Amino acid sequence: MNQCAPWDVVVVGAGAAGLFCAGVAGQRGLRVLVIDHASVLGEKIRISGGGRCNFTNLHTNPTHFLCKNPGFVDDVLHRYSPSHFIALVKKYGIAFHEKHRGQLFCNESSKAIVEMLMAECHKGGVIIQHPLSVQAVRAPHDAGVASFIEKELKHHNLDSNQAANESGFWVLQTSNGFIQAHQLVVATGGLPVPAIGASAWGLELARQLGFAVTSVQPGLVPLALDPKDQQGLESLAGLSMLVKITAGQADADRLKRTDLSEANTKISYGQGIFTEDLLFTHKGLSGPAVLQVSSYWQAGESISINWLASQDTGARFDESRHGGKRVDNLLAQFMPQRLAQAFSDRLGLSERRWAELGKKDRARVTDYLTNWQVKPAGTLGWKKAEVMLGGVDTYEINPQTMMAKRYRGLYFVGECLDVTGHLGGHNFQWAWASGFVCAQALKAAETSRSSEPH
Ligand SMILES: Cc1cc2nc3c(=O)[nH]c(=O)nc-3n(C[C@H](O)[C@H](O)[C@H](O)COP(=O)(O)OP(=O)(O)OC[C@H]3O[C@@H](n4cnc5c(N)ncnc54)[C@H](O)[C@@H]3O)c2cc1C
Numbered sequence: 124m125n126q127c128a129p130w131d132v133v134v135v136g137a138g139a140a141g142l143f144c145a146g147v148a149g150q151r152g153l154r155v156l157v158i159d160h161a162s163v164l165g166e167k168i169r170i171s172g173g174g175r176c177n178f179t180n181l182h183t184n185p186t187h188f189l190c191k192n193p194g195f196v197d198d199v200l201h202r203y204s205p206s207h208f209i210a211l212v213k214k215y216g217i218a219f220h221e222k223h224r225g226q227l228f229c230n231e232s233s234k235a236i237v238e239m240l241m242a243e244c245h246k247g248g249v250i251i252q253h254p255l256s257v258q259a260v261r262a263p264h265d266a267g268v269a270s271f272i273e274k275e276l277k278h279h280n281l282d283s284n285q286a287a288n289e290s291g292f293w294v295l296q297t298s299n300g301f302i303q304a305h306q307l308v309v310a311t312g313g314l315p316v317p318a319i320g321a322s323a324w325g326l327e328l329a330r331q332l333g334f335a336v337t338s339v340q341p342g343l344v345p346l347a348l349d350p351k352d353q354q355g356l357e358s359l360a361g362l363s364m365l366v367k368i369t370a371g372q373a374d375a376d377r378l379k380r381t382d383l384s385e386a387n388t389k390i391s392y393g394q395g396i397f398t399e400d401l402l403f404t405h406k407g408l409s410g411p412a413v414l415q416v417s418s419y420w421q422a423g424e425s426i427s428i429n430w431l432a433s434q435d436t437g438a439r440f441d442e443s444r445h446g447g448k449r450v451d452n453l454l455a456q457f458m459p460q461r462l463a464q465a466f467s468d469r470l471g472l473s474e475r476r477w478a479e480l481g482k483k484d485r486a487r488v489t490d491y492l493t494n495w496q497v498k499p500a501g502t503l504g505w506k507k508a509e510v511m512l513g514g515v516d517t518y519e520i521n522p523q524t525m526m527a528k529r530y531r532g533l534y535f536v537g538e539c540l541d542v543t544g545h546l547g548g549h550n551f552q553w554a555w556a557s558g559f560v561c562a563q564a565l566k567a568a569e570t571s572r573s574s575e576p577h
Pocket residue numbers: 135136137138139140141158159160161164165167168170171172173176177178179255256257310311312313315316319320321322323324325508509510536537538539547548549550551552554
């Protein structure tokens with residue numbers, strides 16, 4: 124048994140949200156311990172943004188998030204804005220630039236952000252222990268119903284008397300003894316990239332404590348095509364093009380009707396429409412456009428691609444000027460020659476001239492160019508996903524504190540919640556904002572606890 128005095132706060136998960144929350148809480152004077160099961164910390168931040176970490180977005184607002192409770196996202200985001208995080212980045216002298224639509228990237232390496240978070244923790248006297256795994260959690264007797272504890276103890280063959288929790292603390296049974304804390308923060312993130320430490324621990328804990336947890340699925344993920352749809356496109360791997368892309372259902376009621384308490388119910392977050400670059404790959408489609416709509420796509424549905432995006436097409440189909448052109452050359456006005464060739468081959472019209480085509484064939488060409496429907500075979504899964512869609516139901520959490528409504532002293536931050544950002548730095552901004560709101564609340568709770576008469 125670890126004989127240390129109880130920590131004010133234990134944070135499980137030393138990722139973006141956990142480290143940031145711990146640093147802020149530590150600097151507010153709390154005794155904070157962070158534990159993580161990974162041997163190397165900050166790996167997800169290190170690999171993010173292609174190694175340059177797209178750490179926030181100047182335009183982050185709730186419309187950039189998928190959550191069944193958008194008001195929750197708004198409540199949290201407005202308490203810690205991108206400008207707050209940018210001020211911190213500047214304080215550490217980290218050079219950065221805006222790449223595209225408000226996306227801020229480090230000029231050098233994303234390691235600078237990891238080092239900054241570590242330095243903030245150090246400044247707050249935060250202790251970080253890793254690799255350390257938590258085998259069971261026991262709620263204080265006065266925090267809420269702790270039925271989960273019994274199950275966990277049985278699972279690990281422990282004597283329930285030994286672990287009976289009359290202490291009034293959260294008790295964590297770890298691979299290195301017991302740890303006690305007045306407040307517990309779950310910051311274990313989502314399921315993407317299992318090779319660098321992702322786990323369902325936070326989701327399981329929430330479920331076992333009786334919380335609603337929505338179904339989860341990979342988001343911001345490349346899509347695979349069936350071999351028949353991929354036919355003729357294989358040679359295009361590596362080619363990218365600006366498109367307007369649509370996925371999901373515009374029917375807003377669908378979300379309301381979905382019973383998210385049923386584990387296998389898929390969530391629909393409505394319809395996503397983006398004008399971004401699409402990239403052909405060996406397995407199907409990727410690039411920012413496809414990653415964005417993948418978060419709205421449901422298995423079995425089609426996505427629609429307008430290859431002309433915002434191009435002015437009228438003049439280029441003008442018969443008097445272009446009627447003599449072959450279809451592949453006509454299409455090459457709008458897109459790379461290789462793609463124009465592949466499309467006109469698929470339409471069976473490569474050899475034909477535009478002027479020779481009848482109404483029906485012309486309509487096929489325009490439909491192909493402006494509303495190409497394809498049913499992806501699936502996503503490339505957790506290994507390739509950047510985020511997890513779904514998670515702990517936000518109706519379980521108070522957005523002013525990030526504390527669970529059912530359990531006093533238990534908090535959830537970051538990606539383990541049902542809050543998923545679009546591509547472009549919004550997910551990190553969510554991690555910072557939720558971590559910050561939580562840290563403020565931890566301090567307030569600790570102040571009120573320590574002023575209670577003993
Ligand atoms: C390849 C890639 C690139 C990305 N690029 C960007 C980007 O440029 N901009 C952006 O905004 N977002 C990006 N994201 C998303 C972003 O990384 C996440 O949204 C963000 O890291 C979530 O923060 P978090 O703290 O909630 O979870 P994480 O950062 O995933 O941290 C969770 C931590 O919990 C630990 N943990 C998990 N289970 C346990 C357990 N059982 N016990 C102890 N510890 C545990 C993990 O080891 C990890 O350290 C990217 C994601 C990927 C995969």
